[in-house]
Amino acid sequence: MKNKYSMALSALALLSSPLTFAQSIDNQALSYYCGNDNVEYEKKITVGKGTRVYLNEGSFYQIEQEGEYNATLDFINKQIVSSGVSEECSEFLLTNGFLQSMDSGEVMARVYFDFDRASLTDKSKYVLGNIIKLLKNNGKNLTLEGHSDSIGDEKYNFALGLKRSESVEKYLISHGIEQNRLDSISAGELKPIASNNDEKSREQNRRVEIK
Structure with missing residues (x-):
């Protein structure tokens, strides 16, 4: 049995200042392939464009601006695990x-x-x-x-x-x-x-x- 599906990943990295980054690599995707004796499946996670969010700026509750933050493989990997991909999934691309x-x-x-x-x-x-x-x-x-x-x-x-x-x-x-x-x-x-x-x-x- 092989099940293939796609999902969008929107991950946030919190910094010490009142500033929040969303991951920000354009047009990129991470495909995870997993297989064992009983099942094979592939997940594709699309990494969207990043947005810099300023909170409580003067009279504004929130200001958004395109950011330059680059999500690392380790950061994306942690988000994928938290989204439900097993850590035992043996191969990634x-x-x-x-x-x-x-x-x-x-x-x-x-x-x-x-x-x-x-x-x-x-x-x-x-x-x-x-x-x-x-x-x-x-x-x-x-x-x-x-x-x-x-x-x-x-x-x-x-x-x-x-x-x-x-x-x-x-x-x-x-x-x-x-x-x-x-x-x-x-x-x-x-x-x-x-x-x-x-x-x-x-x-x-x-x-x-x-x-």
Whole structure:
């Protein structure tokens, strides 16, 4: 079963002054893809234009003005979780304007791997398929950074992380992306995004980040 739907996200970041920002990246969307043995679904959250809101300004209760605040991936991610997307949802992808506007080094997508494996899952191929569509209309170069959990020794995990990033690279090249646009590297077990104390956390660390 696959259920696809879209939703609008209007997120507010409160500052210490009497000033409120709405997130403000134009024409951008975040697609979340999630799958397990029983269900697959995709959510697309559109990030709308930002508005700066001044409260209690003189004789005016509220003044609105277009703002320049840029929502970060971490900020948007938290809003998505609060909107009902499970934290266990294993794969995500920034689409549309984000690919063109993201600064170098920001994560645009993650794909995940089974324990001690470097082969791509069907869910990973789905995410990479969206990356391929975007890259064919965009000149952006990508860094593919492989990671592992902490099971095994550091040297082995470094090699495993590299195999994973190279697996992603080969898949992209086989679908028409030029090799000179891709740089495969490894961080091994040294950059976890979750603890390695249990299996669910380790699953999050077995990944390639596409930047």
